Amino acid sequence: MKNIFQSADILLPKNADMTKWAVIACDQFTSDQAYWDRVRVTAGDAPSTINLILPEAELGSPREAEEVAEINRTMDRYLREGVFAVYPDSYVYVERTLENGTIRKGLVGMVDLDAYDYNVGSTSAVRATEKTVPERIPPRQRVRRDAPIELPHVLLLCDDHEKKLIESVAAKKDSLPCLYDFDLMEDGGHIRGWLVAGADAEAFDATLAAYAKTVDSKYEGLKGVPMVFAVGDGNHSLATAKSCYEELKANHPGEDMSRHPARYALVELENIHDEAQVFEPIHRIITHTDAKALLRALEESCCAPGGYVVRWYCGGEHGEVSLDRAKSELAVGVLQSFLDDYLKTHEGEIDYIHDDDALIALAEPKDALGFLLPAMEKSQLFRGVISDGALPRKTFSMGHSREKRYYLEGRKIK
Numbered sequence: 001m002k003n004i005f006q007s008a009d010i011l012l013p014k015n016a017d018m019t020k021w022a023v024i025a026c027d028q029f030t031s032d033q034a035y036w037d038r039v040r041v042t043a044g045d046a047p048s049t050i051n052l053i054l055p056e057a058e059l060g061s062p063r064e065a066e067e068v069a070e071i072n073r074t075m076d077r078y079l080r081e082g083v084f085a086v087y088p089d090s091y092v093y094v095e096r097t098l099e100n101g102t103i104r105k106g107l108v109g110m111v112d113l114d115a116y117d118y119n120v121g122s123t124s125a126v127r128a129t130e131k132t133v134p135e136r137i138p139p140r141q142r143v144r145r146d147a148p149i150e151l152p153h154v155l156l157l158c159d160d161h162e163k164k165l166i167e168s169v170a171a172k173k174d175s176l177p178c179l180y181d182f183d184l185m186e187d188g189g190h191i192r193g194w195l196v197a198g199a200d201a202e203a204f205d206a207t208l209a210a211y212a213k214t215v216d217s218k219y220e221g222l223k224g225v226p227m228v229f230a231v232g233d234g235n236h237s238l239a240t241a242k243s244c245y246e247e248l249k250a251n252h253p254g255e256d257m258s259r260h261p262a263r264y265a266l267v268e269l270e271n272i273h274d275e276a277q278v279f280e281p282i283h284r285i286i287t288h289t290d291a292k293a294l295l296r297a298l299e300e301s302c303c304a305p306g307g308y309v310v311r312w313y314c315g316g317e318h319g320e321v322s323l324d325r326a327k328s329e330l331a332v333g334v335l336q337s338f339l340d341d342y343l344k345t346h347e348g349e350i351d352y353i354h355d356d357d358a359l360i361a362l363a364e365p366k367d368a369l370g371f372l373l374p375a376m377e378k379s380q381l382f383r384g385v386i387s388d389g390a391l392p393r394k395t396f397s398m399g400h401s402r403e404k405r406y407y408l409e410g411r412k413i414k
Contacts, residue, residue, distance in 0.1 A: 003208050004125050004228065005156065005269060007091050007201045008110040011084040011149065011410035013047055018182040020046040022191070022406040023053065025153035025234065029401065030056045035186065042185050047083050049151055049407035059139050068143055075148050084410065091196035091204065092179060093169045094268060097189045098403050102276035107166050107196070107204070108409050110264040111156060111229070111238075118239045121389040123225040125212075126156070128235045129381065131390050140240035141247075148414045150241070151407040152266040154234030155398070159218070159382040160211065160271045167271070168207050169196055176200065180408070188402050193409075224386035232270070232398055233405065241265040266411045272378045279378060279396040282352050283359040284335060284371045289348030291315070291369035302327060302338050310335065310373060313359070315366035329384040332373050336392035352394040 013021050020043045029035040036055045043050045051074045054067055061067070078084065092108040117124035118132040144150070158165055176194035183190050196204065212228050219226040231238055245262045257263065270277060286294060291314045299321060307322035308331035323334040339350055353359045356372060363370030376384075376396050384391050 002112070003205055003212065004112045004115040005109050005208060005267075006112070006264070007089045007197070007205070008108075008264065008266060008411050010087045010090050010092060010108065010266070011412065012087065012092075012179060012408070013083055014085045016047045016083070018180050018408075019185050020044070020048050022182075022184055022188075022408045023049045024184075024186065024188060024402070024406050025404045026053045026055045027153075027234075027236070028404050033057050039185065047078065052078075052149070052151055052410075053407060054143050056139075064142075071143065072146050072148070079148060079412075087179075087195055087197065089197065089201065091169070091201055092409055093166075093173060093176065093194045093196050095170075095173075095192045096276075096403075097191070098276060098399070099187070099189060104270065104276035104403075105166050105170055105274055106155070106268040106270045107169060108152075108193075108266065108268050110411065111267050113238075113242045113245050113263055113265055114258075115228075116231075116238065116242055118231075118235065118242065125228045127227050127230055127385055127390075128239070129157075129230045129232060129385055129391050130235065130393050130395060132235060132239050136236045137240050137243055140237060141244055144240055144244050144413075145247075148412060149410045150266055150413050151410045152234070152237070152268065153405040153407060154238045154265065154267040155232040155405060156267040156269045157230045157232045157272050157381070158211075158228070158269060159230075159273070159379070161273055161379075163271060163273060164207055165204070165211055165271065166269065166274075169200070169204055172200065184406055186402065188406060191406070191408070219383065219386055222383060222387045224389070226386060227382065229269070230382060230385055232272075234267075238265055238267070261411070261413045264411075266409060268405060272381055277378070278399060279376050279381070280354065280399075281332075281373045281375045282354055282394045282397055283356070283373050284339065285351050285353055285359060285362045285368060286339065286343070286348045286370075287351070287362070287365070287368045289346065289367060289369065291367060294342060294346070294348065294369055295321075297342060298335075298338055302334050308334065308374070310371055313363035313370040313372065314368065316364060329387045330376060330380055330391065330395065332376070332392050332395050333384065333388055335371060335373070354397060 094106040116126035118128040181192045215226045304324035
């Protein structure tokens with residue numbers, strides 16, 4: 001039986017200037033058109049993934065339909081002109097050097113979309129970490145629906161405490177062919193990639209098959225069904241791939257689509273226990289509210305001895321609340337659920353803040369209340385999704401904007 005994460009026929013440009021080829025995920029710098037203008041200047045007339053994607057900063061423009069059509073035409077042209085080399089039935093082992101000098105490891109392959117369900121409460125082997133917003137899928141569908149190739153920025157996560165999966169490939173990288181080694185544009189750090197094929201790919205497949213058999217015992221005692229992988233970054237892009245595949249099946253009733261390339265999506269698998277994988281908390285600030293009344297309501301309905309300790313700030317004052325652990329696997333789960341319900345019937349506006357000092361400064365007014373949330377422990381991610389169905393929105397951030405995945409590898413989906 002095939003694994004749900006598999007080797008793929010991976011496309012990489014043959015003779016391209018890789019610094020011009022690789023472009024950051026389309027959902028970054030959404031309010032910074034100047035960033036994307038610089039990317040286009042850097043790429044110039046060279047082959048580049050900027051010609052194969054539509055930045056979200058440009059969604060909804062009057063020329064969107066024509067831009068999507070031009071993207072598809074460019075994909076076809078790149079295929080016709082032999083821009084790509086094909087590495088059949090392969091993985092790519094990736095090392096990304098980040099701004100702080102740490103190296104984040106990953107393995108590019110394809111995930112079976114039949115094993116993925118992004119709906120809250122899913123029991124599938126692959127699940128979203130946060131609630132998917134349906135309204136964000138149609139614009140992405142317009143880009144993918146007629147595209148002959150895909151380029152991923154999806155990060156798939158495994159909860160591999162013992163570091164048996166990706167690290168088993170990393171241990172043999174010196175014996176693998178190096179595919180690329182270059183600096184990413186716009187201060188994106190450095191990236192290197194090695195081909196994993198043949199016996200090396202088969203060895204990883206066997207290791208993954210053994211790992212997948214252990215997940216039932218990893219999460220004993222939780223009320224949910226265990227899962228194998230979680231989607232970190234790029235969930236809406238993977239949800240788009242899933243929806244396009246389901247649409248394809250619906251449009252071909254009675255046909256066997258199990259071998260169609262659209263059944264799969266290219267992703268990069270990473271281990272949440274990688275030393276370079278940092279989960280940063282995202283804090284909550286509620287403004288234009290009766291802060292004292294909100295705090296009293298929280299204490300009356302959501303606090304218990306021995307709970308999650310969360311610090312609050314309001315009008316120059318500060319204190320702590322102890323949030324009831326029985327309500328969620330995460331402190332942010334208790335708090336966000338309360339705030340969602342409270343703000344339906346009370347005045348107040350919520351915002352999500354990354355920096356501690358910024359949160360404290362924003363909570364200076366007496367009609368503002370800020371909550372400084374603790375960083376989520378890595379082991380809590382899978383447990384939270386399994387137990388609660390999905391993590392609350394804006395639970396954590398995986399690195400900074402420039403550390404997000406760049407488009408690099410591709411795969412034919414038609």
